Amino acid sequence: MDWVLSHLDDIGNLTVTHIVLCVPAIVIGFVVSVPLGYAASKSSLARGVLLTLGNVLYTIPGIALVVLVPVTLGIPLLNPVNVTIALLIYAVAIMVRSAADAFVSVSGDVKQSATAQGYSASQRFWRVELPLAGPVLLAGVRVVSVSTISLATVGALVGIPSLGTFFTDAFQRNFALEAVVGLVLVLLLAAVFDLLLSLVGRALMPWTRGTRLSAGAAKALSQPVPAGVGDVAGPGGRL
Numbered sequence: 073m074d075w076v077l078s079h080l081d082d083i084g085n086l087t088v089t090h091i092v093l094c095v096p097a098i099v100i101g102f103v104v105s106v107p108l109g110y111a112a113s114k115s116s117l118a119r120g121v122l123l124t125l126g127n128v129l130y131t132i133p134g135i136a137l138v139v140l141v142p143v144t145l146g147i148p149l150l151n152p153v154n155v156t157i158a159l160l161i162y163a164v165a166i167m168v169r170s171a172a173d174a175f176v177s178v179s180g181d182v183k184q185s186a187t188a189q190g191y192s193a194s195q196r197f198w199r200v201e202l203p204l205a206g207p208v209l210l211a212g213v214r215v216v217s218v219s220t221i222s223l224a225t226v227g228a229l230v231g232i233p234s235l236g237t238f239f240t241d242a243f244q245r246n247f248a249l250e251a252v253v254g255l256v257l258v259l260l261l262a263a264v265f266d267l268l269l270s271l272v273g274r275a276l277m278p279w280t281r282g283t284r285l286s287a288g289a290a291k292a293l294s295q296p297v298p299a300g301v302g303d304v305a306g307p308g309g310r311l
Contacts, residue, residue: 101163109171126165134226155227170212174205210273
């Protein structure tokens, strides 16, 4: 506890640095992934190419990607932008699949109804498909946020400050408490991000707050009532 109290400035500074590395990757990753996921939902070829590419990118080890980014872009190895770009690549790799699944989950009947009411393609996307895909998109970006906060610690291995610095220092000094502090901070930060995204989702999608039907109940209620059923029941629907 004494060590924690004497290093509050370091804890605060590294936490802020960690957030600065992660937030742009999460936001830009989401913005990039939505149109890519939408394209993947419209074409089986695009879906196969994009999801396969995403899977391949996600298999690249974090430390290798942090080193490859500056070599490819010609920027200094210790530039924090390297970590943010690497995190962005991972974020898109994860989020594209979630975005594709989100748009596929929108009922074809709903889309046809919107078209029949005179919605243009862009109007249908913004007013119908995107709002209905929102809950699945939110679930995807919550996964991305947790993953990004965890992966950002890798940058400390090449000397880029983050909460991962506590892990490398603990290893070098053989001081386990520092590693525990770093682990707790990463977990807390991931939980805070997840909570904030959940609250933002509830604010932007108030229609998701109500009680949802189970998949079986929704399917049953969507089935048309056979002709004559009401007649058998008699007036008022009573037997």
